[in-house]
Amino acid sequence: MTDLLDPINRRILAELVANARIPVTELARKVGLSKTPVALRIRQLEEAGLITGYRAILSPVRLGLTHVTYVEMRLSDTRHKALEAFNAAIRLIPEVEECYMIAGGFDYLLKVRSRDMADYRRIMAEKLSALPHVASTSSYVAMEAVVEQGGAIL
Structure with a gap:
């Protein structure tokens, strides 16, 4: 599992945590790779269970749950x-x-x-x-x- 956490994959994960809706092309630009290897790395991270899903994060304050x-x-x-x-x-x-x-x-x-x-x-x-x-x-x-x-x- 630790071999999956190379510096590029760590950067990919950090970017996805900050913005899970980032387009793969923009993510690729940020980590210095082309689109295809980044998409492959994301799939590997998902299959390995490091990425368990994507979700909308709601504002409890806006929902009145303060x-x-x-x-x-x-x-x-x-x-x-x-x-x-x-x-x-x-x-x-x-x-x-x-x-x-x-x-x-x-x-x-x-x-x-x-x-x-x-x-x-x-x-x-x-x-x-x-x-x-x-x-x-x-x-x-x-x-x-x-x-x-x-x-x-x-």
């Missing part, structure tokens, strides 16, 4: 079946922007986006608290996004 809350979740049961049930259920809640299983004093850390505190309270009451095996939660409201990045750093 309220961010981080939620620690502790489960009452952490056996394999319970974790699978929780994982399947959490994936169905669109307001959960991120969810990580954590090694430490709690089991999961969630990033939840909502319109405001009242909207978050509704999400907590109707969706998050109803998840399987939830024993307790702690919520932390973000006051300001200081750094928000979408994509890996090369």
Whole structure:
């Protein structure tokens, strides 16, 4: 895999992270190759799983989703079946922007986006608290996004 990450492919990936809609001809010009080898390299990066897809990144602010809350979740049961049930259920809640299983004093850390505190309270009451095996939660409201990045750093 590391042989795929030569300096040219790193530049290709950096350009695609900055602008996934860049035309291949422009990308080729930026990395100093012709169009055909760049298209081939992109296909190889996709086939190797380094590029997993392309998507539109929406503005949460423009959508009115300015309220961010981080939620620690502790489960009452952490056996394999319970974790699978929780994982399947959490994936169905669109307001959960991120969810990580954590090694430490709690089991999961969630990033939840909502319109405001009242909207978050509704999400907590109707969706998050109803998840399987939830024993307790702690919520932390973000006051300001200081750094928000979408994509890996090369």
